[in-house]
Amino acid sequence: MKSVAVIGASLAGLYAARALRAEGFDGRLVIVGDEHHGPYDRPPLSKGLLTGATGPDQLALADAEEIAELDAEWLLGTEATGLDTGGRAVLLDGGRRLTTDGVVLATGAAPLRLPGPAPAGAHTLRTLDDAQALRADLTRGPVRVVVIGGGFIGAEVASSCAALGHHVTVVEAAPLPLVPQLGDAMAGVCAALHADHGVTLRTGTGVARLHGEGSGGRVSGVELADGRLLPAEVVVTGIGVRPRTAWLAGSGLPLDDGVRCDAGCATPLPQVVAVGDVARVDGTRAEHWTSATEQAATAAHNLLAGRTARTHRGVPYFWSDQYGVRIQFAGRRLPGDTPRVLEGSPDDRSFLACYERDGHPTAVLALNRPRPFMRLRRTLARAAQPATT
Template sequence: MNPPSSVLVAGAGAAGLTTVEALRRKGFAGRITVLGAEGPAPYDRPPLSKQVLAGTWDAERAQLRTREALDALDADFRLGEAAVSLDAAARTVTTSAGRTLGADAVVLATGLRPRTLPGAAGVGGVHVLRTLADAQALRGELLTASAVVVVGDGVLGSEVAATVRQMGPAVTLVGPQPAPMAAQIGASTAQHLAALHHRHGVELRGRTLMDGLVTEGGRVRGVRLVSGESVPADLVVAAVGSTPATDWLTGSGLRALDGVVCDSRCRAAEGIYAVGDVARWHHEVLGTSLRLENRTNAAEQALVVAANILGEDRPYTPVPYYWSDQFDVKIQVYGAPTPEAEAHVVEGSPEEGRFVVRFTQGDATVGVLGWNMPKQARLHRQTLLERYVRPSAPTPL
């Protein structure tokens, strides 16, 4: 494929914007069009469950770039105009405004859609948290709430529970795991997170599933558990996961299987690339397909996509990384620890509130976690690198 003279990016979040910036830094002078389903200028998502929800940041502070910085990119940002269909062979995208736009290269960066709770449609006081508008709507109701139930005890649910509790309302965190984030950080480390939430007054209902919502007059009044017990609530927040936004790709000619299926270069088809939360690509070193839902991946993957659009031949082989801020604790996770991995404290101690955990399976280190020890966690990350430096042959689509 010849170097492109035009690029169309479907998605104006961190992944899409970083792709545009990387293209310009590498000297691409052609036409760039960016479609964004939302109206606001590109903004960062991690602060939504923390600073924006708490009110310590306003919407403008969450923006990824100033208007001047966006203008300097000389890109056509069409915000509030979503991509609704794709013809991969022709490299054309039809938009919600009825336009059909073509480009030499198309980048899919449409991200995720949050799952909703059964029976929540049309019920007041039930929220999801994915967009800036979601965060603002939830914050508006939190200011007068006294009791909140968060359904889902993964990363997002744990962060929302921590933020809301610090705002004053009573918080109950309901989820199927034995402790918050157990699937992400292992059962033993998750017990320390459970203790942290307990100390701050969060009521944990682990190993528990929701049976339905309790409503009255079109508004939520609580959550009914499978045990038959009801937990009263003024507000309910659903943090039960997300699905890649790929429904608009039906009939496009691309494969979508829990994300847009890509090769190791993040290429879904000739001239078509995927980046960020929506991309499922082949990790050459690990020998498997991955889809990562975190801010670090959005930025790092975008750099590789931009390079490959411009003719480089770079596999994307990152060491996965994400972080989570809850109460006064910063948790950083490198690699991909599994619930089956053995956890060993290798520096600091849980009693001191500062420690590093190494996760191993057999003789291999599969993950490193830092608990209020960012510098030390980065140093221990080196034990992971031997798993990520022996690329195999590229795997085609």
């Protein structure tokens, strides 16, 4: 293999490029990214960047020295439009073709949007440009903010807006946010963080439409499915994402809520692997920082080996910072798993809980208990099926 193209210049793409070089690949390495920015860290976008505690220049995932050591060609501000597997080429905007022996798909995901046109003041949050546009609206003075979606991104945005002194309402269609991830009891504890900090949480109703001031004017309110109208000068929609696979239509790759891969991140097509938010690995698509970084090493190894020589069986892990509380979760919780508080108290918003099934631990959740959490996380990792080579 003399050349590899990494399609996606964010976290997963950067880690894949690092892993390729670490595996000894010394051929041509091309990294294609549709944003004009180099690789940057996305978690601060909904937190420190919005509040002003973190500047855009602090988000870079690699410094100039490492970029030089990667010895890669960077095609930033360039969109991949197709994959010609027979011709071993990636099609780029402007009719260009990038011929390559191997491909790493790392195009990530795009935020879901409400139907209809978005008036000024209505935002989604996925990219650095998104975050800077939202911050510009939030620094105009105290405003009424409605966050649509009570998941981790929505909760983090609500927390940041409340810290800036805005009046914040979170709208969640489900009876309670985060139930699929945490279960009813623990989701209720995390939902209570909103009320603790003066944020209104409205659950059990969706959004009918956004109201704007005249044709093309700024957003003025959010009409709920039950008919209520919430006044708003700023609206942030965080209702999930979809993997960016439309450009792969007709490529022969199996597309099913992402690019379907085996446990080694390898697709059925020779010399094509996928990592990060776009990859559906062994039936599961994980949208978390840790999954993207860990998958990259496995994918790079298998791409260079030309077969699935290694699989990844890591324990899923994610974290979220809300209202000064660090929420950490690791494991594979299933409905019916019972959470047991091991230390601390949910009432104090500081505790460690272990989910159990038939007396065996399946997952661990912590609020502001990082050290004991990490100990239990390591225990879960040791119990997980080890990687094979």
